[in-house]
Amino acid sequence: MTPQPKPADEVKIAALFDQLRQPARIQIMLIIREQPACVCHLVAALGLRQAAISQHLMALREAGWVTTRRESRNIYYSLSDKRLVNLIEQGALIADISFSEMEKISRRPLENCPCPQCHPELPPEYSCKSVPTGYQKKS
Numbered sequence: 001m002t003p004q005p006k007p008a009d010e011v012k013i014a015a016l017f018d019q020l021r022q023p024a025r026i027q028i029m030l031i032i033r034e035q036p037a038c039v040c041h042l043v044a045a046l047g048l049r050q051a052a053i054s055q056h057l058m059a060l061r062e063a064g065w066v067t068t069r070r071e072s073r074n075i076y077y078s079l080s081d082k083r084l085v086n087l088i089e090q091g092a093l094i095a096d097i098s099f100s101e102m103e104k105i106s107r108r109p110l111e112n113c114p115c116p117q118c119h120p121e122l123p124p125e126y127s128c129k130s131v132p133t134g135y136q137k138k139s
């Protein structure tokens with residue numbers, strides 16, 4: 001008789017999928033998969049409140065999937081395990097969803113985002129607060 005896997009193994013895998021239960025977490029992982037992002041960028045990209053984003057980031061950090069790095073006044077989040085992106089991609093395939101459409105959420109820069117990555121030319125006092133009204137990005 002071949003030994004059956006311990007139920008504990010299945011519990012761990014179920015917990016992994018449980019982390020992915022929230023659509024916002026999938027979106028966050030896609031955004032930070034190649035380039036780190038600060039909280040204000042995630043707020044601008046997802047249109048969620050900062051408190052909600054912080055909660056998702058905390059859960060992802062506790063799972064060990066997200067790491068942080070401080071750069072001047074901002075904390076940047078990045079995806080530590082890129083295999084998670086493959087998992088999301090496989091999920092899209094099974095659900096018959098275009099992954100390349102989903103990926104577009106990670107595009108930068110965002111016009112409405114005040115982070116230094118999207119608006120590097122903004123004076124630091126505006127950084128991650130708000131894009132000044134009437135502000136036009138020079139190209």
Ligand SMILES: [Zn+2]
Nearest residue numbers: 041113115118
């Ligand atoms: Zn940004």
